Amino acid sequence: xxxxxxxxxxxxxxxxxxxxxxxxxxxxxxxxxxxxxxxxxxxxxxxxxxxxxxxxxxxxxxxxxxxxxxxxxxxxxxxxxxxxxxxxxxxxxxxxxxxxxxxxxxxxxxxx
Amino acid sequence: xxxxxxxxxxxxxxxxxxxxxxxxxxxxxxxxxxxxxxxxxxxxxxxxxxxxxxxxxxxxxxxxxxxxxxxxxxxxxxxxxxxxxxxxxxxxxxxxxxxxxxxxxxxxxxxxxxx
Numbered sequence: 001x002x003x004x005x006x007x008x009x010x011x012x013x014x015x016x017x018x019x020x021x022x023x024x025x026x027x028x029x030x031x032x033x034x035x036x037x038x039x040x041x042x043x044x045x046x047x048x049x050x051x052x053x054x055x056x057x058x059x060x061x062x063x064x065x066x067x068x069x070x071x072x073x074x075x076x077x078x079x080x081x082x083x084x085x086x087x088x089x090x091x092x093x094x095x096x097x098x099x100x101x102x103x104x105x106x107x108x109x110x111x112x
Numbered sequence: 113x114x115x116x117x118x119x120x121x122x123x124x125x126x127x128x129x130x131x132x133x134x135x136x137x138x139x140x141x142x143x144x145x146x147x148x149x150x151x152x153x154x155x156x157x158x159x160x161x162x163x164x165x166x167x168x169x170x171x172x173x174x175x176x177x178x179x180x181x182x183x184x185x186x187x188x189x190x191x192x193x194x195x196x197x198x199x200x201x202x203x204x205x206x207x208x209x210x211x212x213x214x215x216x217x218x219x220x221x222x223x224x225x226x227x
Contacts, residue, residue: 033212045218102155
């Protein structure tokens, strides 16, 4: 079974600093997608970034980038120049066809 | 910007009662999903729905659960006889396509409390 593990229940970062959120997953598949979702307090989950497993190049979206290590089954999210609005729960997710699995989430606090 | 909406935001019910959770997906989306998140636990996939049929369901989605698209806009999740362990946040999502790259847009969730 595919499982997604986020080992950091909580993280905090100083405004303008960089933070990395960890995610590992387990799969026997070679082709799949990985996602990071952000869930602000009392708001819906929104997609932050996605990575196709067959692409070696790490995805980047503005201040958000990933470090995808396929062999290690690791998919960390780096947030650069953290802003107060980045404070949220962050969920790592794995998807193969219609099988979408989420990690338990990391609560990110941004300190002014 | 179009959003997935869900009603109610919070539903309290007695054990054994039936509940219907409602979702309005984004209008041009064709694929619909329900997920749940028990407090402090992972978001779990329940079911996906396309062309008025369930396309995939998880082991959680047993006979107590059903989904329906009763009209052109609503997508509902019914729990026939609620149990205490059904207490959770229930998220609806929709997407244009079912490909792995197709972004699923999530609603804000309905918090279900079973007493």
